[in-house]
Amino acid sequence: MANISGKKSTEYTSTLLDQLKDYQETFWKNPNYNTVLPTLSVDRNVIFQANRRLERFAPYLEDAFPDTKKSKGIIESPIQEMNEIRHFLSIDGCVLIKRDDLMPVSGSIKSRGGIYEVLCFAEDLAVKNGFNSESDDYSDLANEKFRRIFSQWQIEVASTGNLGLSVGLMASTLGFKARIHMSHDATTWKINKLRQNGVDVKIYDDNFSNAVAAARESSKQNPYSYFVDDEGSKLLFAGYATAGERVKKQLSDMHIEVSKNKPLVVYLPAGVGGSPSGVAFGLKLQFGDAVIPIFVEPTHVPSVLLGMATGLDHDISVYDLGLDGKTAADGLAVGRPSMIAGRYMKNKLFGIATVSDQNMFAYQGMLKKLENIEAEPSAVVGIRGLIQSKEIAEIPDTATHLIWSTGGSMVPAETMREYEDHAITIFNQTHFE
Structure with missing residues (x-):
């Protein structure tokens, strides 16, 4: 205390x-x-670059989300x-x-941050596997080659609901495995929405702050896990x-x-x-x-x-x-x-x-x-x-x-x-x- x-x-x-x-x-x-x-x-340059990155991803997002x-x-x-x-x-x-x-x-404010951080991680993996962020078409990230690469990784986040929806839906669309750690405050319909989209949801009988700590520790145990940290992420x-x-x-x-x-x-x-x-x-x-x-x-x-x-x-x-x-x-x-x-x-x-x-x-x-x-x-x-x-x-x-x-x-x-x-x-x- x-x-x-x-x-x-x-x-x-x-x-x-x-x-x-x-x-x-x-x-x-x-x-x-x-x-x-x-x-x-x-600073201003970091935010400017974030807007430009989202513009590069626009062709992919337009195809993925009608x-x-x-x-x-x-x-x-x-x-x-x-x-x-x-x-x-x-x-x-x-x-x-x-x-x-x-x-x-x-459908929430969390779309900006949650989707952006997942896209940043996807871009980083793609570049490490031959994707050219300056000349290649970002629509190509929907190809089977990159989906296989993404599927080796699990993206995790702790959430009371809306951030979990944003991260979970974006991650699963790209081909990642997704796990959302939710506190006891989470509503049933948000849990069901995630599970209907193939997202693994883990429920804690605890408050959000303790759920975050447990989720962060859980992610550390998996070398192929990427944790979106709602308490401290600068990408979010x-x-x-x-x-x-x-x-x-x-x-x-x-x-x-x-x-x-x-x-x-x-x-x-x-x-x-x-x-x-x-x-x-x-x-x-x-x-x-x-x-x-x-x-x-x-x-x-x-x-x-x-x-x-x-x-x-x-x-x-x-x-x-x-x-x-x-x-x-x-x-x-x-x-x-x-x-x-x-x-x-x-x-x-x-x-x-x-x-x-x-x-x-x-x-x-x-x-x-x-x-x-x-x-x-x-x-x-x-x-x-x-x-x-x-x-x-x-x-x-x-x-x-x-x-x-x-x-x-x-x-x-x-x-x-x-x-x-x-x-x-x-x-x-x-x-x-």
Whole structure:
């Protein structure tokens, strides 16, 4: 258990910790926001190269996944306006939603990072076996020669669901064996979806952080195993960060100005913190101070908030604080933050809001009833940040607000109906200021 008594006490207050212990909705403003820190190993060039690698793989992806044909093999999601919610919540600026629930292949924000890391490993193996990354057609990676090479390897990852879907589906499509290690928080339909696609799923009767440790150790025992480390992978991070370049183009095409006078405020659901950190990092590279990233976490699992506010980052868990880690937002049920999230976000994240499960369901009902958008519970928590923004002095009325919807399109119809019936009932009973 981490010792938080008296350690880096200037970075948090007992009041904040008491609020977290009582499962209260709160907002933590990052005191290090926009300070100058040492250069990090993932930089603008790394992210630029990641985008170019994904473009090289586009011909393969277009053939392998028919739903990417319209985008010519580029895995990306649309941005749309949400005028009904803007009026309902009395927001002055434009309100948008980034539809990562519609991401091709695996229907979540995890598609960027998970698919990118698998493709990096596949490219590395192919090059070692005669493939020329500068002149050969990447569609050739579907040939039997490379499938035989890939089939000798097993790709493994620990996941509460969405990252497992992304890694598992991409790995199995290329011809790799895939094993997904899942914590007890994983939902049945995600387990079934993976198994239906030939992916080996191992379930642990334990929380996510311990499942990761067990999975990492299991992978070490197999010399032909490649482990995708959700807690510390820079390739995952780089894959997520490719969103920045894409979002900049999308907003430009929509004729939406982003500047210091008209900032872009982005609300990102956070679990282990890797995917929202990568996205925020990529946006910061493109927009600088004109983008204001805010994370949102469940009150029962505020792992990134706890790590960043105490300065202990990965060395503290919500269980150290006595929290139970239980939430309906299975994709955010991660008790210990990423090894790199706090380090890369230390001066780039404006703050973190927490949301109760009750309000999370109300937001899910709001999204469905007002905008007719279906999303899983963990994908709607950004609305809490939007509501919180009205109380933040640094966010002007001229701001554009972007809620990041992280998943939902692959939820079975029956499960989604059950979600929404419950969510709309709670929405109708909830008072919004």
